[in-house]
Each structure stands twice: as C-alpha cells, then as structure tokens.
Amino acid sequence: MGERGLDLWISRVSGCLREVQQAIASAAQRAGRDPAEVTVVAVTKSFPAEVVRAAVAAGLSHIGENRVQEARDKRSQLGDLQGVTWHLVGHLQKNKAGTALLLFDIIHSVDSLELAQILARRADAAGRVVPVLLEVNVGGEATKFGFRLDDLSSLYRAVEAILSLPQLRLEGLMTVAPICRDPEEVRPVFRQLRQLRDGLRERYPEAPWRHLSMGMTDDYPVAVEEGATLVRLGRALFGQRPS
Numbered sequence: 286m287g288e289r290g291l292d293l294w295i296s297r298v299s300g301c302l303r304e305v306q307q308a309i310a311s312a313a314q315r316a317g318r319d320p321a322e323v324t325v326v327a328v329t330k331s332f333p334a335e336v337v338r339a340a341v342a343a344g345l346s347h348i349g350e351n352r353v354q355e356a357r358d359k360r361s362q363l364g365d366l367q368g369v370t371w372h373l374v375g376h377l378q379k380n381k382a383g384t385a386l387l388l389f390d391i392i393h394s395v396d397s398l399e400l401a402q403i404l405a406r407r408a409d410a411a412g413r414v415v416p417v418l419l420e421v422n423v424g425g426e427a428t429k430f431g432f433r434l435d436d437l438s439s440l441y442r443a444v445e446a447i448l449s450l451p452q453l454r455l456e457g458l459m460t461v462a463p464i465c466r467d468p469e470e471v472r473p474v475f476r477q478l479r480q481l482r483d484g485l486r487e488r489y490p491e492a493p494w495r496h497l498s499m500g501m502t503d504d505y506p507v508a509v510e511e512g513a514t515l516v517r518l519g520r521a522l523f524g525q526r527p528s
C-alpha cells in the first residue's frame with residue numbers, strides 16, 4: 286500500500302469512526318449512560334498491517350485480532366507503532382498462550398479454567414499481570430466457545446480459581462452473540478451477560494468486573510443500551526473483510 290492508499294484508508298476509517306461514535310452516543314443516551322464508558326475495539330482481522338496503521342492514525346488506539354499468528358505477522362510489520370492496546374478477541378489454543386502474552390495486552394477469550402491456569406504460568410514466567418475476560422456462550426450454541434449459563438457451577442469454580450491467581454486480573458465478561466437479522470433478537474443475550482456480571486459482582490466483590498465485551502457491527506447500539514463497555518467492531522470501521 287502506497288502513501289496515497291494509506292491516506293485513503295485514514296479518511297475512510299475517520300468517517301466511519303465518526304458515525305460509530307454518534308451511534309454509541311445516541312445508544313448511551315437512550316440508556317442513560319455516559320458514552321465515555323464505551324471503548325471501541327477496532328477488529329482488524331483479515332486486513333493488512335497498513336490498515337492497523339490507518340486505524341491508529343484515525344484515532345483508534347484499541348486494536349483487536351482474533352488469531353495469534355496473524356497478530357504476530359502484523360505486529361512484526363508495525364514495529365514502530367506506539368500507543369496501541371492489543372486485544373485478543375478470538376479463541377486461544379493452549380499451546381499458543383505464551384505467544385499470545387507477547388502480543389496482547391488483554392485477553393477477552395478465556396473460555397476454560399485450564400487455559401486460565403496456563404496463561405497464569407506463562408504470565409508468571411514473563412513477570413506480567415494480565416487482564417482477562419471470561420468468554421460466556423450465552424446462546425448455548427454448539428459451535429461457540431465459552432462458559433455456559435446452564436453450568437454456572439463450572440463458571441463459579443473457574444472464577445474462584447482465577448481470583449487466587451495473582452498473575453491474572455479478572456476484569457469482566459465477553460460474549461459473541463448469535464448472528465441475527467434483527468439486532469433486537471440478540472438483546473436478551475446482552476442483557477443476560479450483564480445480569481450474569483451483576484450476579485458475579487455480588488458474589489465476588491473482590492474482582493473489578495468493569496468490562497462487558499459485547500456488540501459487533503450488526504448489533505453494537507443494542508449492546509451499548511444493555512451495558513457494553515467494549516464494543517468489537519470490524520466492518521463498521523473498515524467495510525467488508527477481504528476473503
């Protein structure tokens with residue numbers, strides 16, 4: 286991508302970001318929330334490293350990737366890029382936990398106690414404390430990762446174990462909602478994640494529980510109405526992903 290290509294991306298993403306910020310502000314207002322509580326995580330998966338550069342130039346400082354290898358390739362091309370918080374939003378295989386810690390500042394997708402324990406060991410070796418979110422499969426879909434609402438006892442066990450791991454800081458919950466034509470159909474999913482968080486906050490007040498990572502391009506205004514603090518946006522900012 287030449288300099289002109291980069292400039293085009295910067296203006297395109299800037300325009301999209303303005304629209305996204307307006308939609309977030311309206312949704313927050315409808316819910317009586319402060320829009321400053323909502324952070325946009327720009328999901329750059331499938332786009333080249335230069336698009337990450339354009340996103341940062343357009344004012345986005347939280348970048349999300351769903352694959353360790355892809356993030357590693359991009360970051361190796363972006364060595365001089367400063368001031369970015371990197372979010373892992375996709376499933377993490379246990380054998381990539383160590384590499385993930387070198388690349389990401391926060392992990393949204395902790396979906397088992399075993400993964401949490403491996404991350405804690407790796408974080409210990411790296412001398413780091415890692416912010417993590419627990420992924421919850423609210424819809425109970427067979428194809429999705431995450432703790433399930435119909436087995437809260439394993440979620441509670443995981444929370445208790447993670448709270449005893451000083452290398453992990455449990456900051457909240459994340460969900461990937463089912464794909465629906467009408468975003469209103471997924472409102473109950475977002476609401477259930479918030480209610481689960483509220484319950485966990487009462488049960489385990491020692492954790493901050495500050496984040497609800499929920500909402501993507503097709504449904505983020507509804508997620509903001511339901512309490513999202515991290516919305517993960519790809520197409521709303523960058524258009525259709527290249528295949």
Ligand SMILES: *Cc1c(COP(=O)(O)O)cnc(C)c1O
Nearest residue numbers: 328351374501502517518519520
């Ligand atoms: C791809 C992806 C997103 C962004 O999806 P859009 O619909 O393009 O906004 C968000 N979260 C996760 C986990 C993803 O894999």
